Amino acid sequence: xxxxxxxATPDSTTGSRRxxxxxxxxxxxxxxxxxxxxxxxxPQITGWEGDSKIHRKVFEGLPGYFKLAFxxxxxMLLIWGSLRFAHRIRNWERGAPDKRKxxxxxxxxxxxDYRAGVYMRTxxxxxxxxxxxxxxxxxxxxxxxxxxxxxxxxQMPPALKFLHGDVYRGYAAVGDFAGxxxxxxxxxxxxRRYVQRPYRIRIKSKPEHAIILGVLxxxxxxxxxxxxxxxxxxxxxxxxxxxEKWSFVGxxxxxxxxxxxxxxxxxxxxxxxxxxxxxxxxFLIILPVTMLRHIFTSPLNMYLKDRERPKGAMxxxxxxxxxxxxxxxxxxxEDFTWKQLLDLDACTMCGRxxxxxxxxxxxxxxxxxxxxxxxxxxxxxxxxxxxxGKVSPPIGVDSEITISANSLFERITTEEIWACTxxxxxxxxxxxxxxxxxxxxxxxxxxxxxxxxxxxxLGNAYRAMExxxxxxxxxxxxxxxxxxxxxxxxxxxxxxxxxxxLYWVGCAGxxxxxxxxxxxxxxxxxxxxxxxxxxLGPSEMCTGDSARRSGNEYLFQMLAMPNIEMLNGMGVRKIxxxxxxxxxxxxxxxxxxxxxxxxxxxxxxxxHLIDSGKLDVSNATLxxxxxxxxxxxxxxxxxxxxxxxxxxxxxKGVEVVEMPRNGTQGMCCGAGGARMWMEETIGTKVNDERxxxxxxxxxxxVATACPFCYIMLDxxxxxxxxxxxxxxxxxxxxxxxxxxxxxxxxxxxxxxxxGVPVAGQ
Numbered sequence: 001x002x003x004x005x006x007x008a009t010p011d012s013t014t015g016s017r018r019x020x021x022x023x024x025x026x027x028x029x030x031x032x033x034x035x036x037x038x039x040x041x042x043p044q045i046t047g048w049e050g051d052s053k054i055h056r057k058v059f060e061g062l063p064g065y066f067k068l069a070f071x072x073x074x075x076m077l078l079i080w081g082s083l084r085f086a087h088r089i090r091n092w093e094r095g096a097p098d099k100r101k102x103x104x105x106x107x108x109x110x111x112x113d114y115r116a117g118v119y120m121r122t123x124x125x126x127x128x129x130x131x132x133x134x135x136x137x138x139x140x141x142x143x144x145x146x147x148x149x150x151x152x153x154x155q156m157p158p159a160l161k162f163l164h165g166d167v168y169r170g171y172a173a174v175g176d177f178a179g180x181x182x183x184x185x186x187x188x189x190x191x192r193r194y195v196q197r198p199y200r201i202r203i204k205s206k207p208e209h210a211i212i213l214g215v216l217x218x219x220x221x222x223x224x225x226x227x228x229x230x231x232x233x234x235x236x237x238x239x240x241x242x243x244e245k246w247s248f249v250g251x252x253x254x255x256x257x258x259x260x261x262x263x264x265x266x267x268x269x270x271x272x273x274x275x276x277x278x279x280x281x282x283f284l285i286i287l288p289v290t291m292l293r294h295i296f297t298s299p300l301n302m303y304l305k306d307r308e309r310p311k312g313a314m315x316x317x318x319x320x321x322x323x324x325x326x327x328x329x330x331x332x333x334e335d336f337t338w339k340q341l342l343d344l345d346a347c348t349m350c351g352r353x354x355x356x357x358x359x360x361x362x363x364x365x366x367x368x369x370x371x372x373x374x375x376x377x378x379x380x381x382x383x384x385x386x387x388x389g390k391v392s393p394p395i396g397v398d399s400e401i402t403i404s405a406n407s408l409f410e411r412i413t414t415e416e417i418w419a420c421t422x423x424x425x426x427x428x429x430x431x432x433x434x435x436x437x438x439x440x441x442x443x444x445x446x447x448x449x450x451x452x453x454x455x456x457x458l459g460n461a462y463r464a465m466e467x468x469x470x471x472x473x474x475x476x477x478x479x480x481x482x483x484x485x486x487x488x489x490x491x492x493x494x495x496x497x498x499x500x501x502l503y504w505v506g507c508a509g510x511x512x513x514x515x516x517x518x519x520x521x522x523x524x525x526x527x528x529x530x531x532x533x534x535x536l537g538p539s540e541m542c543t544g545d546s547a548r549r550s551g552n553e554y555l556f557q558m559l560a561m562p563n564i565e566m567l568n569g570m571g572v573r574k575i576x577x578x579x580x581x582x583x584x585x586x587x588x589x590x591x592x593x594x595x596x597x598x599x600x601x602x603x604x605x606x607x608h609l610i611d612s613g614k615l616d617v618s619n620a621t622l623x624x625x626x627x628x629x630x631x632x633x634x635x636x637x638x639x640x641x642x643x644x645x646x647x648x649x650x651x652k653g654v655e656v657v658e659m660p661r662n663g664t665q666g667m668c669c670g671a672g673g674a675r676m677w678m679e680e681t682i683g684t685k686v687n688d689e690r691x692x693x694x695x696x697x698x699x700x701x702v703a704t705a706c707p708f709c710y711i712m713l714d715x716x717x718x719x720x721x722x723x724x725x726x727x728x729x730x731x732x733x734x735x736x737x738x739x740x741x742x743x744x745x746x747x748x749x750x751x752x753x754x755g756v757p758v759a760g761q
Contacts, residue, residue, distance in 0.1 A: 036071065052165060066270070093338060094334050096334070106306045113303060120133065122430075193205055231244050235254065291347075297345045309588070309592075312637035312638050320553060320557055331450070345394065356425040356426065377403060378411055414447060418455055421686065422440075457677060458674060471546055472511040481510075486520060493570065494570075497572045502576070503535045506581075521733040546581075560593055563590075578707065580631045580640075583599055601643070619743035619744055622654050626656055626735065631704065641663050644703065644705040648703050671712045676712075694713060701728045701735060703732050
C-alpha cells in the first residue's frame with residue numbers, strides 16, 4: 001500500500017521510524033540512477049565482448065565521451081526526477097486518512113483493477129482513442145524493454161551473452177515493430193489533437209501537449225534515424241549485415257543512403273544518436289513536471305480503486321450531535337483524503353468525464369475535469385514543503401490565474417458545485433478511476449453545513465423534510481392514502497414485523513400523483529404474485545437521500561436515525577423499494593448508522609417473480625415500441641441494468657429499442673443530487689434533452705424505474721408537445737400491469753378462458 005490509513009503524531013516513535021511514501025520515491029530513483037551508472041562502468045572494467053557476427057555492439061561507432069556523457073547525465077536526471085515525484089507524493093500526504101490497505105480480501109480485486117488499466121481495457125471503451133493510446137503505451141514499453149535487454153546483454157561475460165544469432169534477429173524485428181507502433185500512435189495523437197480536434201480535447205489543449213507530442217515523435221523518428229545510419233555505416237565499412245534485414249524499417253532506410261562515404265555516414269549516425277538521446281533527456285525532464293507523470297500515477301490510482309464502502313455510498317460521517325469535529329466537508333486541500341489528492345495527479349486530462357456530464361452538455365457551469373484540475377492547481381500552488389512553496393500544476397495554467405491560499409474555492413465556484421446531478425457518469429467513464437463525485441459532494445457538505453450556502457429553493461425542501469418528514473411538504477398522515485382502495489396492510493410502528501417484505505414506498509410514491517399510480521400498480525402486481533408485504537404508511541419518513549446528496553448531513557442523520565431505530569425495533573430484514581434513491585440509501589448508507597437490511601429494487605423483484613413463474617406474464621401483451629431510460633442511482637450507482645430491461649422484454653408484442661445513450665453511458669434525467677428541488681435557469685433543461693432523445697427512438701412508450709425519472713421525463717415529453725396517447729412515459733410496473741390487463745382483455749374479447757391471476761390458486 002502506498003499510504004497508511006492513519007496519521008502518526010509528530011512525537012510518535014513508530015511514526016518517526018515508518019518509511020514515508022515520498023522516501024520510497026527517492027530511494028527508487030537513486031537506486032535506478034546508481035544502477036544505470038554502474039551498468040556503464042562495469043563493461044569498461046571487464047571489457048567483455050561476444051564473438052558472434054550476428055549481434056549488436058553497444059555504442060558502436062560512437063566516441064568514448066558520448067558514453068561518459070550518457071552514463072553521467074541519465075543517472076542524474078533519474079535521481080532528479082525521483083525528487084520531483086517525492087514533492088508530489090508529499091502533497092498527497094497532506095490529505096486525511098483513507099482506508100485503502102491491500103489485504104488478502106481485496107488483493108485479487110486490486111490486481112484485477114490494475115490489469116484493467118495497464119492493459120488499456122478502460123481506455124478501449126473509446127475504441128479509437130484507446131487504440132491510439134495503446135499504440136504509444138505498449139510501443140514505448142516494448143522499446144524500453146528492448147533497450148534494457150541490450151544493456152543486460154552488454155553486462156554479460158561472453159559465455160552468457162544471449163543477444164546473437166536468431167535471438168538477435170527476432171530482437172531486431174520486435175524493436176522495429178515497437179518503434180513503428182509507437183511512432184504511428186504519436187502521429188495519430190497529433191492528428192487527433194490538432195486536425196480532428198474533438199471538443200473535449202480541443203477545449204483543453206495547451207502548449208504543454210505540443211511539447212510532449214513533439215518529444216515523443218522525436219524519440220521515435222530519431223531512433224529509426226540512428227538505426228538507419230548505423231546499418232549504412234557498417235555496410236560502408238564492408239561488414240556483412242544481412243541479419244539486419246530483420247530490422248524491417250531501419251534496413252530499407254539504410255539502403256537509401258548506401259552510396260555515401262563512411263565518414264559522412266558516421267557523422268550522420270552520431271548526429272541521429274545524439275538527437276535520440278537528447279530527446280530522451282528532455283523526456284526525463286518533462287516526465288515529473290507535466291501531465292506525462294500519469295505514466296506512474298494513473299496505474300497507481302487504478303490499483304487503489306477498490307474501497308470498503310459500496311459504490312453508491314457517500315463517505316460516512318460521525319454522529320453530528322456528538323462529534324468534536326469543528327468543520328465538515330471539504331474547503332481546503334487538507335480536507336480531502338490522500339487518495340482524493342492522488343486523484344488530482346492521476347488525471348490524464350482526456351476529457352471523457354466532460355463528454356458525458358449532463359450539466360456540461362446542457363450549458364451549465366460544471367465541467368468535471370475542471371473540478372479535478374482546479375483542485376490540483378490549488379494543491380500544487382500551496383506545496384509548502386517544495387522549493388518555492390509549489391510544484392507544477394496538473395496542466396499549464398494561464399499566467400493571470402493566481403492562488404493565494406489552500407482553499408478549494410479559490411478556483412472552484414459554488415455554481416459549479418450545485419450544478420451537479422450526482423449521476424456518476426464522470427466516475428464511470430474515467431479510464432483511470434478518479435473519484436470526481438466524492439469531491440463535489442464533500443464540497444457540498446462544507447457549503448451546506450458550514451456556510452449555509454445553497455440554492456434558496458433547496459432550503460424549502462430542507463424545511464419540508466425537517467418539519468413534515470418529506471421534501472414535498474405534504475402531511476405525513478396522507479402517506480398511506482394511495483392504498484385506501486387496495487388490500488394493503490398498514491403497520492403500527494411498534495408492532496413486531498411478521499411479513500416477508502416491508503414495502504418502502506418512498507416520498508414520491510406516497511405523495512406525487514404520477515408516482516402514486518406506480519405504487520398502486522406495484523401493489524397489484526405483488527398481489528397477483530402472492531407476495532406477503534406490508535407498509536409503514538404515516539410512520540415512514542424520507543430516507544434523507546436529497547439531504548445527504550446536497551451536503552446536509554445533519555438533516556440526513558436526523559431523518560435516517562429514527563427510521564433505523566424503528567426498522568430495527570420492528571425486526572425488519574427485507575425491504576422492497578421502487579425508488580433507486582431510497583434503494584441506494586437503505587442498502588448502502590444506512591449500514592453506516594446501524595441499519596442492516598436486505599434491500600431489493602422493484603425491478604429486481606419483478607424480474608425474479610417473472611423468472612420463477614410466481615408472476616404469470618404469459619398473457620401480457622402490448623403491440624408497441626418501448627424504450628427504457630436508465631436511472632443513474634439504479635445503474636451507475638448500483639450496477640442494476642438488466643433487471644428492468646428483462647421486465648419490459650417479458651411483455652409479448654413489444655419492440656424494445658435503446659436510446660443512443662444507454663447502460664453505463666445513459667444520460668441523467670436531471671433530478672439526482674437534490675436537483676429535483678432546484679430550478680434550472682441556465683442552458684437547456686437536462687430532462688428536455690433526455691426526453692428529446694427518447695422521442696427520437698420513435699417509441700410510443702418510455703419506461704422508467706425511478707420516480708424522479710418518471711416525473712422529469714414525463715414533463716420533458718409533454719414539453720416537447722407529445723401527448724400521452726403519442727408517447728406514454730411510465731414506470732415499468734405500470735407498463736407491465738397495462739400489458740397484463742390488456743392481454744386479459746383481449747382473451748376475454750375472444751371468449752378464451754382466463755386463468756386466475758393470483759399465485760397459488
